Amino acid sequence: MTKPSPDTPPPLLVLKVQQPADMPDRGLTLDADAVVIGSGAGGAVAAYELCRAGAKVVVLEAGPYVKSQQFTERLIDALQTLYEEGGNQVNKSGDLVVLQGKCLGGSTVINAAVCFRAPDKVLEAWGEDHGLEDLSPEVMAPYFDKVEKNLRIHPNGPHEINLNGRLIMQGAKNVGIPTAPVSRNIEHCALTGHCLSGCKTDRKQSMLVTYLPWASELGATILSGTRAETFEVTNGRVTQVNAVATDANGNTKPVVVKAGLVVVAAGAVQTPLLFQKNAIGNSSGLVGHNFACHPSTAMIAVHKDDVYGWLGATITTYAGNIEDPKEGSFLLEAGFLGPMSLTTASDGGVGREYIDFIQKSNKFLAAVTLIHDHNVGRVYMENGRKRIDYDLDDRDFPSLQEAFRNAAKIYFAAGAERVFLPTTRRTMIESPDQIDSVINSLENGKHRYKLTSYHPQGTMRMGKDPKKSVVGPDGRMHDLDNVYVVDASLFPTTLLVNPQETIYAMASYLSDRMLARA
Amino acid sequence: MFERFAEVYIPTEGTNLKPLSEVPYLDNIDRVLAFLDAPTLDEFHTGMKLFDYGSVVVGFYFARFANLSPENRLEYIHRWDGAGETQRAIVGLIEKLVAVGYWQDVEAARRVGYQGPVSDEARILKLGNAPMPIAMAEEIEAP
Numbered sequence: 001m002t003k004p005s006p007d008t009p010p011p012l013l014v015l016k017v018q019q020p021a022d023m024p025d026r027g028l029t030l031d032a033d034a035v036v037i038g039s040g041a042g043g044a045v046a047a048y049e050l051c052r053a054g055a056k057v058v059v060l061e062a063g064p065y066v067k068s069q070q071f072t073e074r075l076i077d078a079l080q081t082l083y084e085e086g087g088n089q090v091n092k093s094g095d096l097v098v099l100q101g102k103c104l105g106g107s108t109v110i111n112a113a114v115c116f117r118a119p120d121k122v123l124e125a126w127g128e129d130h131g132l133e134d135l136s137p138e139v140m141a142p143y144f145d146k147v148e149k150n151l152r153i154h155p156n157g158p159h160e161i162n163l164n165g166r167l168i169m170q171g172a173k174n175v176g177i178p179t180a181p182v183s184r185n186i187e188h189c190a191l192t193g194h195c196l197s198g199c200k201t202d203r204k205q206s207m208l209v210t211y212l213p214w215a216s217e218l219g220a221t222i223l224s225g226t227r228a229e230t231f232e233v234t235n236g237r238v239t240q241v242n243a244v245a246t247d248a249n250g251n252t253k254p255v256v257v258k259a260g261l262v263v264v265a266a267g268a269v270q271t272p273l274l275f276q277k278n279a280i281g282n283s284s285g286l287v288g289h290n291f292a293c294h295p296s297t298a299m300i301a302v303h304k305d306d307v308y309g310w311l312g313a314t315i316t317t318y319a320g321n322i323e324d325p326k327e328g329s330f331l332l333e334a335g336f337l338g339p340m341s342l343t344t345a346s347d348g349g350v351g352r353e354y355i356d357f358i359q360k361s362n363k364f365l366a367a368v369t370l371i372h373d374h375n376v377g378r379v380y381m382e383n384g385r386k387r388i389d390y391d392l393d394d395r396d397f398p399s400l401q402e403a404f405r406n407a408a409k410i411y412f413a414a415g416a417e418r419v420f421l422p423t424t425r426r427t428m429i430e431s432p433d434q435i436d437s438v439i440n441s442l443e444n445g446k447h448r449y450k451l452t453s454y455h456p457q458g459t460m461r462m463g464k465d466p467k468k469s470v471v472g473p474d475g476r477m478h479d480l481d482n483v484y485v486v487d488a489s490l491f492p493t494t495l496l497v498n499p500q501e502t503i504y505a506m507a508s509y510l511s512d513r514m515l516a517r518a
Numbered sequence: 519m520f521e522r523f524a525e526v527y528i529p530t531e532g533t534n535l536k537p538l539s540e541v542p543y544l545d546n547i548d549r550v551l552a553f554l555d556a557p558t559l560d561e562f563h564t565g566m567k568l569f570d571y572g573s574v575v576v577g578f579y580f581a582r583f584a585n586l587s588p589e590n591r592l593e594y595i596h597r598w599d600g601a602g603e604t605q606r607a608i609v610g611l612i613e614k615l616v617a618v619g620y621w622q623d624v625e626a627a628r629r630v631g632y633q634g635p636v637s638d639e640a641r642i643l644k645l646g647n648a649p650m651p652i653a654m655a656e657e658i659e660a661p
C-alpha cells in the first residue's frame with residue numbers, strides 16, 4: 001500500500017458528492033442495486049464493500065458535505081456545522097448531551113479517532129445471551145484486521161502522548177490499574193488537538209477521506225443534505241426510499257431511490273425513528289428500545305506542575321480493565337480540550353472561584369470516564385419532537401462512582417493536589433484519604449452530574465429471537481426481507497470501549513452476509 | 519439578564535483574562551440558541567423568566583435578578599446551584615451558555631494558554647483522501 005507522507009502531494013482520489021443545490025428542481029429518481037442510508041462508520045463501509053462487489057450503490061446522507069478545508073478548528077463552529085442539533089441534542093431530562101455527527105462521514109468526522117476492538121467477552125456474551133454465535137471473536141478477528149489495516153489504526157507512539165497522557169499512565173501503574181496507549185485511526189497525526197472539530201489536514205482516517213472516496217471511485221452516487229423519510233413496502237420488502245434534499249436556503253427537492261437492497265446506518269437515534277415513522281419492522285415492539293450510551297464525564301485534577309493537557313493528540317492513553325466488562329467496569333481515557341469544554345464539563349465555581357479555577361487550567365490533568373451501562377433508554381417521537389428517554393440507572397451509578405474513585409486514585413498517584421468531580425455543584429477531593437468518603441456520599445439523580453454521551457447504541461437490537469430483537473444475526477431485519485441495519489443501534493449490550501472500530505468491522509462482516517445472499 | 523449573570527460569573531476585572539466587554543459573548547449565545555427548535559426555545563425562555571423573576575421570592579430579594587447587586591446575584595446563583603432538580607438545570611444551562619459564549623472567543627482562550635486554531639497558521643500540509651486499499655488478500659472466508 002502506498003503511504004502518503006507530509007512531503008508528497010495529496011493523492012488525486014476525488015470524493016464526488018451531489019449536494020441539494022446541484023440537483024434539478026424536480027428532484028431525482030434513481031435506480032440502484034442498493035441504497036445506503038447514512039454515511040458514517042457503518043454506511044460508508046457497507047457502501048464501499050457493496051461497490052467493490054460490483055453493485056450500483058446510492059448513499060443518502062441527511063447532513064451536509066463539509067470539506068475539511070472548511071473546518072475552522074473552533075469547536076463552536078464545528079458544533080453548529082457538523083453535529084446533530086448543533087450539539088444541543090439532549091435526553092428528555094436535559095442533563096445528558098448526546099453528541100453525534102450530522103455531516104457526510106457522520107460521527108467519524110468529529111470523534112477523537114479512538115479505536116478498540118469489541119472485547120472478546122462482550123462478543124461471547126452476545127453469542128450466549130442473544131444467539132449471535134456467528135459474531136464470535138474468531139469470526140470477527142479478520143474483519144478487525146482488515147479495517148485496522150485500511151484505516152491505519154495503530155497505538156499512539158511516544159511522540160503522540162502528551163504529559164497528561166504520560167502522567168495518567170504512570171498514576172495508573174502506581175495504583176495497579178491496567179493502562180496503555182490508545183489506538184487511533186490516524187496517519188501522521190499533526191497533534192493539533194482538534195479532532196472533535198474535524199481534522200483540517202485529513203490525518204484522521206474518517207469516512208470522509210477513506211471509505212467514502214473509495215466508494216465514490218468505484219461508482220457510488222453520494223447525495224448529501226438528503227434525508228430518507230418514507231419507505232414503499234411490497235410483500236415484506238422495501239422497494240423504494242423517498243427522501244428529501246434540502247439546500248442551505250431551505251429549498252426542498254424530492255429524491256426517490258428504487259433499490260433491491262436497503263442498508264440503514266443512520267445511527268442509534270435516527271435509525272429507529274425512521275422505522276417508527278414508517279410503522280414497519282417493529283413486530284417485536286422493540287424498535288427504539290434498549291438505548292444505552294456510555295454516559296461520560298470529564299474528571300479534572302490540578303497537578304503541581306504545568307501540564308498543558310490540551311497540547312497534542314486529543315486522546316492519548318487509557319486506564320481500566322477493558323478485557324472483561326461487567327458491573328462496575330469503567331474506562332478512563334486521558335484527554336483534554338480547551339477552556340470551553342472544560343467549563344461545561346466541570347463545575348469550577350462562580351465568580352472569583354471560577355477565575356481561580358480557570359487560571360489553573362494549564363496545570364490540569366484530565367480524562368474522560370466511560371462506563372458499561374445497561375440498555376435502559378428509549379428513542380421515540382412525541383408530539384413531533386424527538387425524545388431520548390434515558391437517565392443514569394441506579395444499577396449503573398456504582399460504575400460511575402468506581403470511575404470517579406479510580407480516576408482520583410490515579411490523579412493523586414500522578415502528583416495531583418486536588419481533584420474536581422464532574423458534579424453540577426462544585427465537589428472537590430483535597431487528598432487521597434478523602435476519596436472514599438467523598439465518592440461514597442454521592443447520590444444518583446437528575447442534573448447532579450455533567451454527563452455527555454459520545455456513543456449512543458442499542459435501539460435496533462440484534463439477536464436470533466424475533467420476539468426479543470429487531471435485527472437477525474446476519475444484519476437483516478426480522479420483519480423486512482431486504483433491509484439491513486449496520487450501525488451501533490445493533491449492539492445488544494454496550495461495549496464499554498469506543499464503538500467505531502466495532503461498527504467498521506461489523507459493517508464489513510454484514511456486507512459479506514448481504515453479498516452471500518444476493 | 520445574561521449580562522448581569524456574566525458580570526458575576528466571570529468577573530474579568532483585575533485579572534489577565536480578556537475583559538467581558540471585549541468579548542461578543544451575547545452574540546455567541548444567540549448563535550447557540552438559533553439551533554433550538556421552537557418548543558425547546560419556549561421552554562428555554564420560560565426557564566430564563568423563572569430564574570430572572572425567581573429572586574423576587576427565592577431569598578426574598580424582592581427584585582429581579584437583573585436588578586440585584588453583584589453580591590446578591592452571586593448569592594442567588596449559589597442558592598440555585600444547591601437547590602432542586604429544576605433550579606439546578608436552569609442555572610447550569612445559564613452557566614454553560616455564558617461559558618460557551620465567552621470561551622469561543624479565540625483571544626479569550628489564548629489568555630489562559632489554549633492555542634486555538636493552529637493548522638492554517640502553522641501551514642500544516644493537508645494529506646487529502648487516502649489511497650484505495652490494495653485489493654488486499656482481504657477476501658475473508660465465510661464462517
